[in-house]
Amino acid sequence: xxxxxxxxxxxxxxxxxxxxxxxxxxxxxxxxxxxxxxxxxxxxxxxxxxxxxxxxxxxxxxxxxxxxxxxxxxxxxxxxxxxxxxxxxxxxxxxxxxxxxxxxxxxxxxxxxxxxxxxxxxxxxxxxxxxxxxxxxxxxxxxxxxxxxxxxxxxxxxxxxxxxxxxxxxxxxxxxxxxxxxxxxxxxxxxxxxxxxxxxxxxxxxxxxxxxxxxxxxxxxxxxxxxxxxxxxxxxxxxxxxxxxxxxxxxxxxxxxxxxxxxxxxxxxxxxxxxxxxxxxxxxxxxxxxxxxxxxxxxxxxxxxxxxxxxxxxxxxxxxxxxxxxxxxxxxxxxxxxxxxxxxxxxxxxxxxxxxxxxxxxxxxxxxxxxxxxxxxxxxxxxxxxxxxxxxxxxxxxxxxx
Amino acid sequence: xxxxxxxxxxxxxxxxxxxxxxxxxxxxxxxxxxxxxxxxxxxxxxxxxxxxxxxxxxxxxxxxxxxxxxxxxxxxxxxxxxxxxxxxxxxxxxxxxxxxxxxxxxxxxxxxxxxxxxxxxxxxxxxxxxxxxxxxxxxxxxxxxxxxxxxxxxxxxxxxxxxxxxxxxxxxxxxxxxxxxxxxxxxx
Numbered sequence: 001x002x003x004x005x006x007x008x009x010x011x012x013x014x015x016x017x018x019x020x021x022x023x024x025x026x027x028x029x030x031x032x033x034x035x036x037x038x039x040x041x042x043x044x045x046x047x048x049x050x051x052x053x054x055x056x057x058x059x060x061x062x063x064x065x066x067x068x069x070x071x072x073x074x075x076x077x078x079x080x081x082x083x084x085x086x087x088x089x090x091x092x093x094x095x096x097x098x099x100x101x102x103x104x105x106x107x108x109x110x111x112x113x114x115x116x117x118x119x120x121x122x123x124x125x126x127x128x129x130x131x132x133x134x135x136x137x138x139x140x141x142x143x144x145x146x147x148x149x150x151x152x153x154x155x156x157x158x159x160x161x162x163x164x165x166x167x168x169x170x171x172x173x174x175x176x177x178x179x180x181x182x183x184x185x186x187x188x189x190x191x192x193x194x195x196x197x198x199x200x201x202x203x204x205x206x207x208x209x210x211x212x213x214x215x216x217x218x219x220x221x222x223x224x225x226x227x228x229x230x231x232x233x234x235x236x237x238x239x240x241x242x243x244x245x246x247x248x249x250x251x252x253x254x255x256x257x258x259x260x261x262x263x264x265x266x267x268x269x270x271x272x273x274x275x276x277x278x279x280x281x282x283x284x285x286x287x288x289x290x291x292x293x294x295x296x297x298x299x300x301x302x303x304x305x306x307x308x309x310x311x312x313x314x315x316x317x318x319x320x321x322x323x324x325x326x327x328x329x330x331x332x333x334x335x336x337x338x339x340x341x342x343x344x345x346x347x348x349x350x351x352x353x354x355x356x357x358x359x360x361x362x363x364x365x366x367x368x369x370x371x372x373x374x375x376x377x378x379x380x381x382x383x384x385x386x387x388x389x390x391x392x393x394x395x396x397x398x399x400x401x402x
Numbered sequence: 403x404x405x406x407x408x409x410x411x412x413x414x415x416x417x418x419x420x421x422x423x424x425x426x427x428x429x430x431x432x433x434x435x436x437x438x439x440x441x442x443x444x445x446x447x448x449x450x451x452x453x454x455x456x457x458x459x460x461x462x463x464x465x466x467x468x469x470x471x472x473x474x475x476x477x478x479x480x481x482x483x484x485x486x487x488x489x490x491x492x493x494x495x496x497x498x499x500x501x502x503x504x505x506x507x508x509x510x511x512x513x514x515x516x517x518x519x520x521x522x523x524x525x526x527x528x529x530x531x532x533x534x535x536x537x538x539x540x541x542x543x544x545x546x547x548x549x550x551x552x553x554x555x556x557x558x559x560x561x562x563x564x565x566x567x568x569x570x571x572x573x574x575x576x577x578x579x580x581x582x583x584x585x586x587x588x589x590x
Contacts, residue, residue: 055566166493232498
């Protein structure tokens with residue numbers, strides 16, 4: 001389903017972008033708007049295929065990101081692409097969106113109780129605004145696709161990190177966003193190859209282009225995902241910051257690189273290579289950290305699932321609330337200490353669910369020890385029952401039986 | 403004429419005295435629990451509890467319809483005896499505790515039944531409020547440890563899908579959840 005959603009988002013965005021750009025080739029502004037609209041439809045298709053259509057009215061942060069923040073930002077970028085507004089008004093609009101973005105995403109949550117962390121929200125807004133202006137300005141000036149490319153990568157890494165930290169839906173939503181952005185960028189690139197420059201640009205450098213709009217769309221998508229992943233999921237602050245810095249890492253050396261000596265093509269290749277490398281390094285670090293966290297926490301939990309489904313003695317609810325004993329099923333250590341007196345467990349036994357459930361699933365004789373242990377747990381409910389007590393109890397029961 | 407306000411005050415005092423037949427109890431966190439369980443892969447139950455619960459109930463034994471019950475559960479206090487799973491349950495795929503920090507029940511109608519009370523009220527979880535009717539078993543008041551105490555128990559079956567939980571996460575963990583409430587109230 002995820003692969004289908006990503007491919008669907010890519011295909012729809014690429015196809016609509018190509019068609020739209022082709023139809024409106026003589027109208028640079030329309031061509032630029034067409035690729036942004038194609039991105040929108042790519043996202044819609046991807047979310048539909050992922051069965052992650054946001055609810056209306058939006059009640060969660062993810063819904064508000066997809067229904068409010070992203071469309072408003074895309075509308076501003078469409079205005080910019082069509083040159084409907086001047087530079088000052090665009091900057092002001094972006095500033096307003098950046099200022100309200102975090103409060104909108106955190107609306108109604110515990111984060112905004114008592115006014116919320118105003119300084120942190122203001123800092124995030126300023127960072128968002130500065131990144132937005134810097135990247136779109138740089139891309140508009142240089143027709144640079146590297147920034148948009150690494151933003152796609154950053155969105156993918158953000159999504160994977162959020163998913164591995166435990167918020168599956170929040171993470172997976174990022175993937176069709178990245179797919180749609182890649183599709184729209186491919187359409188823009190194809191259209192620009194056909195037109196002999198950046199799509200919508202007439203060679204004079206003054207006509208609108210779809211590339212800054214798509215780069216900004218990616219940046220807004222990345223910012224929204226990282227904020228909701230950090231505030232509602234378990235994305236760490238360090239990972240969030242590293243991911244958000246990636247597009248800037250790609251922008252800053254590009255601005256410096258233009259002053260380097262050598263041919264234009266050589267400078268472009270050299271600049272693109274080291275910027276991609278600079279951007280990939282933090283993303284790899286973030287991904288590695290997310291994987292390590294997954295392995296130590298959720299991976300263990302998910303890895304335990306087949307074991308729990310396997311016949312296994314009293315393990316769903318630990319006998320002892322003491323952390324050091326929680327992972328040790330009572331019957332397991334009881335078996336070792338009792339010298340194998342406990343009957344072996346076979347497939348189909350449901351030892352971990354209590355006597356009633358076990359009796360429903362298994363022959364009574366086989367369930368008996370588990371039921372007795374459950375009985376012991378109910379006798380000692382709320383007590384700090386440890387290994388010694390369990391072993392002693394089982395010994396007593398076996399002695400009675402014998 | 404000056405006697406009129408005094409008379410009015412006496413009547414008012416008598417009237418409020420008769421209205422104050424209800425006994426107000428605070429939720430006794432030490433001797434109460436709110437637990438839950440849900441099916442795991444449809445072969446076993448995952449059990450857990452909420453450690454931070456507060457509430458109040460007012461019992462009018464003469465006129466039970468005037469009784470009220472309220473319970474507020476801090477969703478963040480979910481405890482399944484596995485820290486990793488608890489963290490997972492707090493995230494938006496499940497309880498989304500940063501967005502929806504509390505689970506609440508507020509009674510709207512109370513009816514006496516042989517072993518306790520039938521309570522209808524609004525149950526709010528995950529931002530969705532739905533009317534539910536629960537049977538509270540208990541209600542006998544005793545005096546112990548220097549306080550008057552009363553206790554109730556009930557079980558409530560809910561479907562997570564009715565409360566807008568992520569449908570993608572309904573599968574391994576069953577849609578239906580059983581909430582088990584054993585609460586004690588106390589008053590001076």
